[in-house]
Amino acid sequence: MSRARRIVAESLPGALRPHLGDDLRLLTSELVTNAIRHGTCPADDSLIELVLWPADGHYWLAVSDSGTGKPALAHPGTDAEGGRGLLLVDNLAAAWTVRARPSRGTSVIAGIPLRQRA
Template identity: 80%
Template structure:
């Protein structure tokens, strides 16, 4: 008999800056207690960066659109997908030393075991990032 997988955690938040904190708290609280010491900080930072980017770059009408988050374990990783209604394709930037923004995906790239941008079937874009919870070595 196959092992039944866990149901992914799923949230929707308004495309508003106050949602960044709410999303970070929701994701952190859904992580199993045993994994919080290893993944909690990195998962919180990933959530903050991806939700902030979705609000800033993927939502056309702030407060009228929703940002969607899905968190699930698979293949030794916790995967976080943050989706917005935008059609743009997030990409790594090369900000100048004086720039006050443009480093979000650089942080995602350095923290995540893997990440990708995927179009959504109906409309919008998802950024998916995974953190390993397997013991190395």
């Protein structure tokens, strides 16, 4: 997990790290955690793919796994110990979506705007 966060932060141009680094590290943490918990099977030697790219005024992060499930927002009770990851993604990202991969698996894609929030 920490390796994924570090790689994403280090991939950003230096001038964008202060503005986008924390948000992208948090998105990375949540999406990779979900991929590990829900999208991979240890018996398969499943891999998680992480892609980061700038486009359309955003930095986009895609986290893909071999799972067939479709992640969805949950609304856990106040006593629940988990289930809030995608709520955090939903609040942090300007846009996000879930896509089936052409051959096998699922990708969650989230975008952080290059401009600062007001």
